[in-house]
Amino acid sequence: MRILVFNAGSSSLKIGVFDTGGEAGAQVVQRLKGGFGRFRDGGCTVHLQAADRSEDFTAPYADLAAATAAVPGLLADWGVTGIEAIGHRIVHGGEAHDGPATLDPETLAGIEALTPLAPLHIPANLNVVRLARAVWPDLPQVGVFDTAFHLDNPPRVTTYAVPQAWREAGLRRYGFHGTSHQYVAERAAQAMGQPLGDLRLISVHLGNGASVCAINLGQSLESSMGLTPLEGLVMGTRSGDIDPGAFGYLQRELGLSVAQIEHDLYYESGLKGLTGSADMRDVEDRAAAGDAQAQLAINLYAYRVRKYIGGYAAAMGGVDGVIFTGGIGENSASMRRRICDGLQFFGLRLDHDRNLAPDLDNYAAPHIQAYGSKVAVIVTETAEQLQIAREVAAHLARPMPAARPIPIAVSGRHVHLSADSLAALFGEGYQLTEAKPLRQPGNWVANERVTLVGPKGTLENVAILGPLRPRTQIEVSRTDSFTLGIEAPVRDSGHLEGTPEIRLVGPAGQLDTDGLIVAARHIHINPADAEAMGLEDRQLVRVRIGTGDRALTFARTLVRVQPNAFTEMHIDTDEGNAAGIGRDFVGQVAAGVEAFVGG
Incomplete structure (x- = not known):
């Protein structure tokens, strides 16, 4: 697929023409690179470069609009034909766009409504889109949003300490x-x-x-x-x-x-x-x-x-x-x-x-x-045009996933112990005893329990999951972390570097160890189900759970493709409560799984 990319900034315009195989991860080859900058005195500098040709010159384009209007003619002069899709950098996507989007009239109206939040950029972005739609009316036009990469920053980052009415009106970072x-x-x-x-x-x-x-x-x-x-x-x-x-x-x-x-x-x-x-x-x-x-x-x-x-x-x-x-x-x-x-x-x-x-x-x-x-x-x-081309190609190539339901499992607080930690808490030579198996093959809940002690509070009767792991990991909810008085980071399982310490207390001793996390929500899935739903290992997806007033969409849900996995989504008790799901509830994804691209 040959993709033309427009990247309109506050004081410059960059373009690129790329050839890609279309699917996610395919190699992208740049055929033409161009830039317009240093607008002053009714003109600007222009740089155009292809594999066998490069030119730098001054042109009578007084502003971004004039430079944009000149692009079709320059492409023709350089023999660039066969454009199959247009990609656009869009500076602000608000809360609606966490990945690329086809720029239909409804989407463009939503972007235009965000102009007060980016008055230097959005008018220039939309001017380029309008020109491209006029010149290439039959080609797909796809927007890639500057805000998408940051959209799931944690609330402590995105929230301003201002009155609630202001925040409800949309004031956020x-x-x-x-x-x-x-x-x-x-x-x-x-x-x-x-x-x-x-x-x-x-x-x-x-x-x-x-x-x-x-x-x-x-x-x-x-x-x-x-x-x-x-x-x-x-x-x-x-x-x-x-x-x-x-x-x-x-x-x-x-x-x-x-x-x-x-x-x-x-x-x-x-x-x-x-x-x-x-x-x-x-x-x-x-x-x-x-x-x-x-x-x-x-x-x-x-x-x-x-x-x-x-x-x-x-x-x-x-x-x-x-x-x-x-x-x-x-x-x-x-x-x-x-x-x-x-x-x-x-x-x-x-x-x-x-x-x-x-x-x-x-x-x-x-x-x-x-x-x-x-x-x-x-x-x-900063090869923004290359990144935009990749995301446009993946967006257009992505098949509609099969709308299969996924069971939802709510995980309460629990601990995965290492052999050394087990010995410290229960004594040398102690072996955990299995109480009941979990749906994920080879995993089980032990009869034994431990206590978590923080600077503010204590959590007792915390479950231990087997088998033993090379490193101790303690998983709590955000609410639990406030009970303990320790800020636990949201992490994928096993990513424990730089995590805070917590005290574990068992019948034979106590242990201060790092490894305290709020587990990032994730989907365990076997290869057959993953193929049917168009999902890949380590992909981030959006999952909509429930219907009506309590329906929620969970963004940035990690897909873990495992050979013998029982397909189900794991969320913690805070997330389950937010969606009206109790512990051990098995729900369904209301509208299938929608791939999240760009994070």
């Missing part, structure tokens, strides 16, 4: 640049030779728009942008973080309206507000020439990024790699150096020579940390 952060995280994991699900990464996207993202064990934990793309770092024309009390102060002292303040925060702030120029290249040149305002802007810019990196390292309990991407992140060695200096306290050390000239050709992701650094530092091109 979303996060943006999700396509970029997802791509570079996957690319960095490849460069580090480790599974993404085992890493704690911080992605630093620095361009005219800029954001930092904490990616914890393969999932977005938090992004520096919030309800809108205005929050967070200093950007080209956007302020980033600012005290919300500024609105009232500016209205009283300068007589500015809310609309004027909002306009200036989007269009007249950031580097432009500090120096008069929104282009970091100009700012760096002026700083080197002694301009004090430019020097302040650079110091402020780097300080804000460094502060977020430190905060996200703390939020994840450590960091394995920091990734620089975006126009500034990829090209400014001095900005990378300014940001990394001062992070030596958690073991990050930059190599001077590696940092000066990283080779980014062919989607390379070179390491630029010093030898002996405890944290990897990687630079890579």
